[in-house]
Amino acid sequence: MSTLLLVRYGELALKSAPVRREFEAALRRNLLDQFLRAGLPARVRADHGHLYVEADDAQRAAPLVARVFGVTSVSLVHEIPTDRAQITAALLDLAAPRLPPGASFAVRARRTGQHPFTSQELARDLGGDVLDRFAPLGLRVDLERPDVELFVEVRGPRTYLYFDRIPGPGGLPLGVAGKLVAFVDGPRAALGAWLMMKRGCRVGLVVTAAGAPFADRVLVQYDPHVQRVAAPADPDAWIGAIGALAEETRADGVVLPIGVDAYPGVLNRWGDRVVFSPTIGLTDAEVEERWAIVAARAS
Secondary structure, eight states, X not given: OEEEEEEEESGGGGSOHHHHHHHHXXXXXXXXHHHHXXXXXXXXXXXXXXXXXXXXXXXXXXXXXXXXXXXXXXXXXXXXXXXXXXXXXXXHHHHGGGOOTTOEEEEXXXXXXXXXXXXXXXXXXXXXXXXXXXXXXXXXXXSSSXXXXXXXXXXXXXXXXXXXXXXXXXXXXXXXXOEEEEEESSHHHHHHHHHHHHBTOEEEEEEOTTTHHHIIIIIHHHOTTOOEEEOOSSGGGHHHHHHHHHHHHTOSEEEOSSOGGXXXXXXXXXXXXXXXXXXXXXXXXXXXXXXHHHHHHHO
């Protein structure tokens, strides 16, 4: 039985086949970039709409995967051959330390491919096996709100067992939707930059002293290749610095924390570039709440 990471993605699966292949390749590159930056040897392989990560330290790799745009969730999984006896034995062995006395549980089974059993039959039979094996614990089945969930995913000749899902940021892989430059002077601006990253944009950063903790502790964790420059001390020079980085990186647009009207003259300085203000409709409390989630995933 081997241990690896099962990586799920959402929006990518809705694209046409050629676009999906392109986006999946970008996602794989971005995963490997995270591992390379962390000095963690790993290999990524694809199989039927999922990616699998084989890493020397899967526990350490999981939070790195969970910060990669395009990933909806990741699970630490145990891979075994698709054999009923082996599935039962492995599930019981792995479940033993996770089932306290009196706990409720549910077996969530899924299958793809041709098999002599349905997903419901597999879940029912495995649930019965758990009750029989751990009868002294007084366990009970609860399909609505169980204390413990046991996941079994049968995919052709291989079966994957896991017990939880770590949520990812979702969205699209970095690099599939053009280049932008973001002005970062605080949490609202940093969240705006992050939201555009989530839509697949590579975002260069012009960072003030006040914005440095948000950029350097969080945003750079989401993009190992991010280009970051310090904003001038003189606020009157900020617009010029943003325009200079936009020219250097050939950015398609600029991300601001508030509306463009607050920056007189920017349209003349930045040419035809589109100006985005993705957080303009959020209250400060909403920004704080969302940023806390973004920052926690980067830690």
